Every structure is written in structure tokens, then in C-alpha cells.
Amino acid sequence: MYVRDLIHIFLAFLRVGLLGYGGGPSSIPLVHREVVEKYRWMDDDEFSDVLALGNTLPGPITTKMAGYIGYRVKGITGCVVGVLAMALPTVFLMIGLLGLLLSYKDSPRVHGMTAAVRPVVGVMLGVLAYGFFKKAWKDSGMFSTISIAAVSLLLIGLGVHPAVVMGVILIVAVIKGLFERDSGQKGERT
């Protein structure tokens, strides 16, 4: 079981690392697919928490997710396996293909490849975003979902850094939660 879990962590993040075209955020739907849909290590709620906190803390998002999820499933070993599975293969590729790729980097074919994959990533991200809105709508209602979404969109549009917006929302939520506890908890259940 132990080794099998580690192999699963390895395979999951190997796939994420090799398929994630277009930088960190493009890997998020792939991580979601492996972690929530395929291996069911966490549910959507926990995934959303991990993503939110990952966005609030500095540093690259994909490695934070790989490392944390690996850790959550199989401790420190899982953490190391997750990060290495995601990072090493492409480092190998870079070292191995340096000469070859440098002569092709301006080729329209290579450019066409990275361009054509973008709408695919866009679709994956869009589907995931829709899922989050749907879930929020179902759990917290229309008003809360729309107002939080509108406020954060506005702030980000005004140039406030997303990490700051995320941090502020987290703090407001905690304060609101503390007040709810003081007023004897509303009969809300999840």
C-alpha cells in the first residue's frame, strides 16, 4: 500500500509536469483531475482551500500544490516524491535538449505548438472556474457568491494583487466566523 501510494503520487505529478503547458496556472486543472477526480485524495472543498492558500503564499503554485498534496497523502516522503516527479523530468529535458531546442526556439512550428495548446488550457481552466462558482452558489447562495466575486474582480481590476485580495477575504472570513461563534452559532451545517 505504502509503495503503491508513492507510485500514484509520482505518476500523478509526473503527468501534471509533462502536460502543464503555459506556466503554473495551466497546471491547476490537471492537478485537480489527478487529485480530486482520479485518486480522490481530497474533495473539492479541500482542493479549493489548498488552492486559495497556495495563492496567498509566495512561491510557485504548482510545486506548492505537488509538495503539499504529496505530504498530505504520504508525509515527507510523499512531499519529496510529488515535487521531484513534477520538476525533474522537464529539467532533464532542458539539459538534454538545450542545443537542439535553441536552434528551433524561433521556428514557427515550435511557436505554433505552444500557441495551439493555449485554447485547450483555456477550456480546462474555464471548466474548473465554472465548477467553483457552481459549488459556491450551491453552498453559500447567490448573493454571497456574486458579491464576493464582484468585489474581488473589482479589486483585481483596480490593480490590487490577487494574493492580497485572497488574504483580505480570508481575514474577513475569520473575523466574521468569530462573531458568529460569539452570537451563539447559527444553525448552519455542512
Next chain:
Amino acid sequence: MIYWDLFVAFFIPGIIGYGGGPAYIPLIQNEVVNHYQWMSLQQFGDVLALANALPGPITTKLSGFVGYQMAGWPGAFVALFANTAPSLFAMVFFLGLLKRYQHSPAVRNMSRMVRPVVGVLLAIITFQFFDSSIQDIGILQTAVLTVASLFLMERLRLHPAWVILGSLVYGLLLNW
């Protein structure tokens, strides 16, 4: 000592690099080109172009590669570690705290209220991807690829791996 220098060079961007890859590249450039002068700006640009043509997160590709160039595999591991470990520790610590108090109303509120923000962030990135795609390959190609991948992934439930590989091949043939 080179290992220590590598550690510092990638530790700093890991700590202050907010907002993923793009925000991060100038920070790494500052350490690698301006501060330690391991590479010229031209070389760094080449490495960046190469890294962009390959899959996976840009920061690990850069740190692993620069670390390897400077000090072989140990260097690659030091740079990767410096780059990922600090924020990972923070992540484990904070999420552990969240899990411990997951039944408190404060934490329940947090999980709930943050969800629309995550949605907005994802929606913004979605928009950026489509926007840059339209500018790059035009609205028609973008629409074709979007409809095709939506159909294949959501309707036929094809694994994204095949759709991504398919689009790479399509892009290759597009400019043949």
C-alpha cells in the same frame, strides 16, 4: 561557495515571488544575471525561451537548469530546494492549522468565502489564455480549438493528455 550562492539566489525569489511564473522571472533574472552574473542577459533569454517551449512550471525548470549548469546535479537539487521548500513549509503549517480547526465557524467561513475568489482568479487566467490565443493565432483557430477540446474533454470525457498532445500536433502542422 557556489551551493550557498545558489541557495540564496533561488531562496529570495521563492520568498518574495508573488503571483506565479511571470512575476517570478524578473526576480530570478535579477539574481542570475545582475547579481551573481552566472549568465549574460542573452543567455538567460535563450534559457527562458527554451523553458517556455517545454511543459511544466517555469520556475522549477529555471532553478533546476541554472543549478545544474553551475554545479551539476547537486546544484540542481540545491536550487530546486531553495526555490520550493520555504513556501512549502508555510503551506504545510497553515493547512495543518486549518485542518485542526476545520469545524470552527471561522475556518468554515474561510473555505466558503474564498471559493468565489478562487473562481474569479481562474476565470481571469482563462480569459488571459483565450485573449493571448486570439491575438496569436486568430479568432477562427482559437474557436475551432476551443470547441473541439470542449467537446472532446467534456462530452466524450477524453483524458486531457490526448487533447493536449493533439493540439500540439495540430500546432506543429499549422505552420509546416
